[in-house]
Amino acid sequence: MAMEGRRRAIRLGRRALLRAGVALPLLAAAPATPPPPARRISARLGGRGDAFRLGCHGGALTSLRFAGDRYETDYVRPGAGLGHAHLRFRRGAGEAWRPLSTRGGAVTLRPGALRVTAAADGLALASAWRLEGATLRWTITLANQGADPVEIGDLFLPMPMATDFAQAPSPLAAVMKHSFVSGHGSHIFWMRSNSAGPYLLLLPERDTALEYWSVQPAAPGETESWCAYLHAAAAEGEARAGGTRWRLPVSALTLAPGARRRYGFRLQWVADYAAARAAIAEAGLIDVELAPGMTIPRDLEVELALRSADPIAAITAEHAGSTRITPLPPRAGYQRYRIGFARLGENRLTLHQSGGRATHLEFFATEPLETMIAKRGAFLAAHQHRDPTRWYYGLLGEWAMDRQRLLGPDDYDRIRGWRIYEVTCDDPGLAKPAFLATKNAEHPVAAEVAALDLYIDHFLWGGLQQTEAEPYPFALYGIPDWKQLRDSADPGPKGRSHVWRPYDYPHIMVLYFGMxxxxRDHPGIATRHPASLYLARAYGTAMAMFSVPLRLADWSAYRTGFYNECVIPELVAALEAAGQTREAAALEAHWARKVRTFASPDTDLFGSEYPFDSTGFESTQALARAAVDRPAAMGVTPAAARAFRDRQIAANLFCRGWLEPAYYYLGSDYRAGAGDSYTLTYMAQMGGWAVLDYALNDAEDPHALLRLGYASQLSAWALLNSGAAADGHGYWYPGAGNDGAAAGGFEPAPFGTTWLGQPHHRGAWYYACEIDLGFTGALRAARTILADDPILGRLCYGGALAADGPALDWRPSDGVRRRLALRLADGGADLRLLDARFAADRLVRYDSARGQLDFIAERFAPGTSLRAERRCGRGPWQACEVPIDARGGASIDLPLGA
Known part of the structure; x- marks a missing residue:
């Protein structure tokens, strides 16, 4: 996302960029209430010896801290109060909804207890807190004291927590909200950016469920907050009338005269993710573990494990005729199932427990990975501007799915808030050729390679990018309009020298490196230039990234993690292999300097173009990988390398959905703290590569992170609009013209505006924006993994296991078919094929007793052998050359190691 767009969002309000909801029209009729008083603590409910240190004022908690906390984090937003309840009710079906809130109600304060009550037209509403040892209880009570039934259309609880990192005085003064709103199994927790425990966990009691949420002011004039709904029939009905695609069941409540209804929550501190899972299960909610993810290709299946103090009585499917549910033997205290989805798109499973309790899991079924990869490549190449009379001849264009319209500099949807740089340069424009080149390095198609050469020769070289003969060789023009900048009469850094935006350089480096x-690898595919030219331009672009912005704008490329720069070590290796040792050493020196910068404990891992950003974790994992694997070459100590590695994976996990089992949360990156913004962005998959890299190379017990990392790298494929004709050619925006188009993000809120101010109604955007960065990360992460998971049993990530025993047989379906990781009970091993791939639809066999891998190879070029790299356990990688027979058969020794 470009600087100008982010600055504009901050001008509109720092939370406007990331807000997923707006104030509900239904609240307009609510009476105005005074804003909360200036922050002060008029009473404490607990002393310093308790688990909670609480302050209250006006019937709400104005301070909530962990007793003895070394970071002194206050979880309540300054000036706000947690604990008020709001509802809308009516006495007759034809009446208008009327509001009632505990704000301004009668307050009762006793040692360890706080209660506030309010009433209107015979309906009483109370919200109460009580300290019970290490637990803080929150109860909401309704009582119909009138003579007629009363209908509650909405009952919601604002959660004004300290989730604004941009406004916080320090990163540890704000907390990230993780929430799963999905019936009786709902839960919410808040954690700090250093991932240090404890986490604050909110769990509903067994008779309490959450069914809806929105970001809104609780009343006119108040600051908006994330609001959780216990009943939402009125709010969801009005949102549905406005076009929302909210999918979870909602309800209203009718109270007879004299009837009461109580709802309860418990807040407690938990040490870490494992403790949170245990607490969820012990409370009778459901701890969900699964693999390979909740975005699931239809040729693969989901292994699902469920743990709860209250057993799961049944699972029902939204599309029963298109869903396979196979019970499996229990394991490690979990009930287990195997799930297969045949219906494209969103698929909901409902988990039933005693007492009519229900929890909903939302999955998304896609086409097979290779089908989607092929469709995306073909779509991008087919939507290239091909008019040679236009200055943007060769541009790979943006596509508006809702209108099925190709955008470009002469029509870039300006009236709907889109900007010219989103269709020509910056991350949205440059992500497309970067993905297309990376895709064709794996699965080349002559027409797509020709489209890339057209882009390079007519749009990029000598246009968007300066040539070697210009003042700043290999420099890239920035935003808002690179063509205007190149043609400017101003020679300075705001005109013709506006080539100092370093974020753009890695995309073009990856484009050239893909070419x-x-x-190099596919001699049967024609390119306009020799491999040496593309390699030279990749090197020149990488070097320019480190030098040009620093020279012109004092903008250091060493202090910020950039998308796609994780390819630099591979580029260094390619330069060395080509005999360009001087160039390799020069580029690695820059990379090592960046490693040293990030290995410093003072470096902010969240800083980027705005104060809190989750976009750098692909880069920081690559930097940490270099530090840990080659500390001497990078100029860091082994201890500093390990400390950096651990700090950055903790930061990655902090802003990633893990305990939130919905396809648009699990594995997705979160932005700015509240977790209310769009999800499934490009960082879901890029950061997923990072989690997988850590799991496979660093984690003592890899399995939990293998589940998360694989779910992450699959997650945003849900945003590729692809399908067969019977599926309407796609789920989000049907029509043959949209088959292979993509969305740049998912909006989980029922309604609101995107970061550009465009309205949404829950679902996928109609622009691709930056999502091809995520697809590129997914290509890097793609691999088949065989693992003996302690909860799920033997798994085949990215493949279908055909035989399970001493000899394992499977069909690889990971999208690339070149990488294999074994993480079995007897040890681990890894393999990557350099000039071939595992044959499609042919079984691969691993004999663990002999440590032998047998497969049929698809060679990139004719030959009698293939090149590969392998490693045993965590030993060094070793190059090997493997003979193949006439039918492509190959055998590789791949012994397991510790």
Whole structure:
């Protein structure tokens, strides 16, 4: 996302960029209430010896801290109060909804207890807190004291927590909200950016469920908050009338005269994720573990494990005729199932427990990975501007799915808030050729390679990018309009020298490096230039990233993690292999300097173009990988390398959905703290590569992170609009013209505006924006993993296991078919094929007793052998050359190691 767009969002209000909801029209009729008083604590409910240190004022908690906390984090937003309840009710079906809130109600304060009550037209509403040892109880009570039935259309609880990192005085003064709103199994927790415990966990009691949420002011004039709904029939009905695609069941409540209804929550501190899972299960909610993810290709299946103090009585499917549910033997205290989805798109499972309790899991079924990869590549190449009379001849264009319209500099949806740089340069424009080149290095198609060369020769070289003969060789023009900048009469850094935006350089480096790989590895595919030229331009672009912005704008590329720069070590290796040792050493020196910068404990891992950003974790994992694997070459100590590695994976996990089992949360990156913004962005998959890399190379017990990392790298494929004709050619925006188009993010809120101010109604955007960065990360992460998971049993990530025993047989379906990881009970091993892939639809066999891998190879070029790299356990990688027979058969020794 470009600087100008982010600055505009901050001008509109720092939370406007990330807000997923707006104030509900239904609240307009509510009476105005005074804003909360200036922050002061008029009473404490607990002393310093308790688990909670609480302050209250006006019937709400104005301070909530962990007793003895070394960071002194206050979880309640300054000036706000937690604990008020709001509802809308009516006495007759034809009446208008009327509001009632505990704000301004009668307050009762006793040692360890706080209660506030309010009433209107015979309906009483109370909200109460009580300390019970290490637990803080929150109860909401309704009582119909009138003579007629009363209908509650909405009952919601604002959660004004300290989730604004941009406004916080320090990163540890704000907390990230993780929430799963999905019936009786709902839960919410808040954690700090250093991932240090304890986490604050909110769990509903067994008779309490959450069914809806929105970000809104609780009343006119108040600051908006994330609001959880216990009943939402009125709010959801009005949102549905406005076009929302909210999918979870909602309810209203009718109270007879004299009837009461109580709802309860418990707040407690938990040490970490494992403790949170245990607490969820012990409370009778459901701890959900699964693999390979909740975005699931239809040729693969989900292994599902459920743990709860209250057993799951049944699972029902939204599309029963298209869903396979196979019970499996229990394991490690979990009930287990195998699930297969045949219906494209969103698929809901409902988990039933005693007492009519229900929890909903939302999955998304896609086409097979290779089908989607092929469709995306073909779509991008087919939507290239091909008019040679236009200055943007060769541009790979943006596509508006809702209108099925190709955008470009002469029509870039300006009236709907889109900007010219989103269709020509910056991350949205440059992500597309970067993905297309990376895709073709794996699965080359002559027409797509030709489209890339057209882009390079007519749009990029000598246009968006300066040539070697210009003042700043390999420099890239920035935003808002690179063509205007190049043609400007101003020679300074706001005109013709506006080539100092370092974020753009890695995308073009990856483009050239992908073209180099195509020319090097696929001699049957014609390219306009030799491999050496593409390699030289990849190197020149990488070097310019480190030098030009620093020279012109004092903008250091060493202090910020950039998307796609994780390819630099591979580019260094390619330069060395080509005999360009001087160039390799020069580029690695820059990379090592960046490693040293990030290995410093003072470096902010969240800083980017705005104060809190989750976009750098692909880069920081690559930097940590270099530090840990080659500390001497990078100029860091082994201890500093390990400390950096651990700090950055903790930061990655902090802003990633893990305990939230919905396809648009699990594995997705979260933005700005509250977790209310769009999800499934490009960082879901890029950061997923990072989690997988850590799991496979660093984690003592890899399995929990293998589940999360694989779910992450699959997650945003849900945003690729692809499908067969019977599926309407796609789920989000049907029509043959949209088959292979993509969305840049998912909006989980029932309604609101995107970061550009465009209205949404829950669902996928109609622009691709930056999502091809995520697809590129997914290509890097793609691999088949065989693992003996302690909860799920033997798994085949990215493949279908055909035989399970001493000899394992499977069909690889990971999208690339070049990488294999074994994480079995007897040890681990890894393999990557350099100039071939595992054959499609042919079984691969691993004999663990002999440590032998047998497969049929698809060679990139004719030959009698293939090149590969392997490692045993965590030993060094070793190059090997493997003979193949006439039918492509190959055998590789791949012994397991500790």
């Amino acid at each position: 180099y790989r195509i020319a």
